[in-house]
Amino acid sequence: MLLRSLSVFAAGETVPANLRAIFALLGGALLAVAAARLLAGGPPSRRALGLLAAYLLTPLLATWASALQRPVFNERYLIAALPPFCLLVATAVCPPARAYHPDSPPLSKRMPGHLSFVLPAIALAALVLVGICPALSRYYGLGSYNKTLGWRELAGSLDTLAAHMPAGKVRIAQNFPDPTLWYYYAGPLQHVVLPPAAHDRESSAKEVANMVKSGIDWVIIPLQPAPGWDDNSIAQMTLAQQFSLVTETQAGAWPVQVYARHPEPMAALNVQYRGGPTLAEAAIQPKTAEPGSVVIVHLVWCQLPGSLTGSEKVSHQLLDAGGKLAAQVDRPLDAGGNATSVASYGLIMPNGLSSGDYRIIAVLYDPAQPGAPRRVTVEGSDAVNLGTVTME
Numbered sequence: 001m002l003l004r005s006l007s008v009f010a011a012g013e014t015v016p017a018n019l020r021a022i023f024a025l026l027g028g029a030l031l032a033v034a035a036a037r038l039l040a041g042g043p044p045s046r047r048a049l050g051l052l053a054a055y056l057l058t059p060l061l062a063t064w065a066s067a068l069q070r071p072v073f074n075e076r077y078l079i080a081a082l083p084p085f086c087l088l089v090a091t092a093v094c095p096p097a098r099a100y101h102p103d104s105p106p107l108s109k110r111m112p113g114h115l116s117f118v119l120p121a122i123a124l125a126a127l128v129l130v131g132i133c134p135a136l137s138r139y140y141g142l143g144s145y146n147k148t149l150g151w152r153e154l155a156g157s158l159d160t161l162a163a164h165m166p167a168g169k170v171r172i173a174q175n176f177p178d179p180t181l182w183y184y185y186a187g188p189l190q191h192v193v194l195p196p197a198a199h200d201r202e203s204s205a206k207e208v209a210n211m212v213k214s215g216i217d218w219v220i221i222p223l224q225p226a227p228g229w230d231d232n233s234i235a236q237m238t239l240a241q242q243f244s245l246v247t248e249t250q251a252g253a254w255p256v257q258v259y260a261r262h263p264e265p266m267a268a269l270n271v272q273y274r275g276g277p278t279l280a281e282a283a284i285q286p287k288t289a290e291p292g293s294v295v296i297v298h299l300v301w302c303q304l305p306g307s308l309t310g311s312e313k314v315s316h317q318l319l320d321a322g323g324k325l326a327a328q329v330d331r332p333l334d335a336g337g338n339a340t341s342v343a344s345y346g347l348i349m350p351n352g353l354s355s356g357d358y359r360i361i362a363v364l365y366d367p368a369q370p371g372a373p374r375r376v377t378v379e380g381s382d383a384v385n386l387g388t389v390t391m392e
Contacts, residue, residue: 001060001063001064001067001073002024002060003020003021003024004020004024004073004075005024005060005075005078005081006023006024006025006027006028007019007020007021007022007023007024007027008075008078009027009078009081009082009085010023010024010026010027010030010128010131010132011023011128011131011132011135012132012135012136012139013075013076013135013139014135014136014138014139015131015135019131022131023128023131026124026127026128026131027085027089027128029124030088030089030092030093030121030124030125030128031085031088031089031092033092033120033121033124034049034088034089034091034092034121035049035053035088037091037092038091052084052087052088053084055081055083055084056081056084056085056088058081059078059080059081060078060081063077063078089125092118092121092124092125093118093121093122093125094118150252150253150254151180151181151183151184151252152184153251153252154181154184154185154222154251154252154254154256155181155184155185155186155187156251157249157251157252157256157292158172158185158187158189158220158222158251158256159187159188159189160290160292160293161220161249161256161258161292161293161294161348162189162218162220162293162294163289163290163292163293164286164287164288164289164290164293165217165218165285165286167187167188167189167190168215169215169216169217169218170189170216170217170218170219170220171189171190171191171192171211171216171218171219171220172185172189172190172191172192172219172220172221172222173191173192173193173194173219173220173221173235173239174191174192174193174194174221174222174224174235175193175194175195175221175223175224175226175229175230175233175234175235175236176193176224176225176226176229176230177193177229178224181222189220192207192211194207194208194221194230194234194235194238194239195207195229195230195234195235195238198228198229198230199229199230199231199232199234200234201232201234201237201238204234204235204238205238205241207238208238208239208241208242208243209242211242212242212261216261217260217261217263217285218258218259218260218261218296219239219243219258219259219260220256220257220258220259221235221236221239221256221257221259222251222254222255222256223235223236223254223255223256223257224254236257239259240259242261243259243260243261244259244260244261244262244342244343244344245257245258245259246258246259246260246294246296246344246345246346247294247329247345247346247347247348249348258294258296258346260285260296260298260344260346262283262298262342262344263283263285263298265281266281266282266283266298266300267281267282267283267387268280268281269281269282269384269386271377271384272377272378273307273364273375273376273377273378274375274376274377274378275307276307276308276364276375277301277302277303277307277308277333277364278301278302279299279300279301279362279364279384280300280301280302281298281299281300282297282298282299282300282362282386282387283297283298284296284297284298284360284386284387284389285298287387287388287389287390288389288390288391288392289349289389289390289391289392290349290391290392291349291350291351291352291353291391292348292349292351293348293349294346294347294348294349295318295346295347295349295360295389296344296345296346296347297316297344297345297346297347297360297362297386298342298343298344299314299342299343299344299345299362299386300341300342301333301341301342301343308333309366309368311366311367311368311369312332312333312364312365312366312375313330313331313332313333313364313365313366313367314330314331314332314333314343314345314362314363314364315328315329315330315362315363315364315365316328316329316330316331316345316347316360316361316362316386317360317361317362317363317383318347318349318358318359318360318389319358319359319360319361320353320354320356320358321356321357321358326350326353326358327347327348327349327350327353328347329345329346329347331343331345333364347360349391353391354391355390355391355392356390356391357388357389357390357391358388358389358390358391359385359386359387359388360385360386360387360388360389361383361384361385361386362383362384362386363382363383363384
């Protein structure tokens with residue numbers, strides 16, 4: 001924490017990670033020169049050193065102590081400690097000729113060897129400036145350092161993914177309690193933290209069960225690296241106990257996963273494949289969509305013993321009014337052994353789709369066989385119409 005703070009104070013957040021220690025040492029050396037000058041300057045100078053040291057160290061130590069219980073340390077939160085750092089560096093490099101009172105004797109008389117402090121301090125400050133210039137260039141010139149862009153993109157994608165789903169049926173989950181997202185996200189969706197406490201699998205499972213009891217059908221989770229909070233994918237594991245992972249997309253720097261539960265009841269289809277399983281029921285959520293939103297297809301399969309090889313896949317295809325393919329997602333068939341099972345799949349609506357009605361069809365095929373042949377129903381069809389979606 002000390003290395004990261006001093007390097008950011010000295011040269012900014014965009015310093016490459018492998019150079020942080022160097023700039024932290026340069027910043028620390030400047031503080032040491034300032035402390036030595038003020039200690040040698042008499043009681044007024046020493047009192048000033050005590051004030052500036054307390055001003056600098058209090059927020060650093062408070063943040064460090066808080067991070068012991070909750071991993072919230074971020075250099076950006078320490079901006080309040082920057083003024084004393086700058087004042088101390090200024091004291092090291094170019095102290096005033098008269099200090100603290102117009103009648104004070106010149107500093108050169110109170111500190112005869114002050115030049116022996118100033119010259120090294122100026123050299124250290126020059127090295128810091130060498131790092132500041134490229135750091136500023138990276139900050140203004142590289143989009144990867146634009147934090148606002150990434151957070152705004154993520155915040156916008158959360159509402160888009162769940163467009164046309166009732167807000168009360170959707171939750172946003174975080175696998176790390178980062179408050180930054182809620183500065184940028186102002187939509188209607190409520191959020192939870194999974195796990196609610198660091199590495200707490202039991203509480204995470206209870207929270208997921210409570211969401212199910214509350215009638216939550218969808219959970220959207222942007223995944224953040226969180227070794228200090230969820231280092232074993234507890235959030236994803238406990239969600240998978242009650243929900244199905246239907247799709248994953250990228251928003252800014254974050255992978256975003258969508259989990260869903262199937263609705264009840266579902267529309268009966270009872271489509272029998274020749275020598276194969278039966279597609280018993282289907283449901284589409286929601287029935288209205290827009291570019292970037294997710295449409296989830298839920299299918300109920302009933303498998304006959306020995307009717308599948310295990311390599312079959314289901315292709316979900318979005319077709320426009322002319323039968324042209326507009327979107328497609330293929331997933332392995334999950335037919336649940338010899339029992340009835342529900343499989344859920346997500347289709348992200350591509351950009352550029354015109355408004356109107358689109359059909360969703362299901363195609364069962366076997367990519368392990370030569371030519372990836374389609375399975376045919378007893379009626380002779382190689383595709384099953386599941387329903388329509390209206391694009392706005």
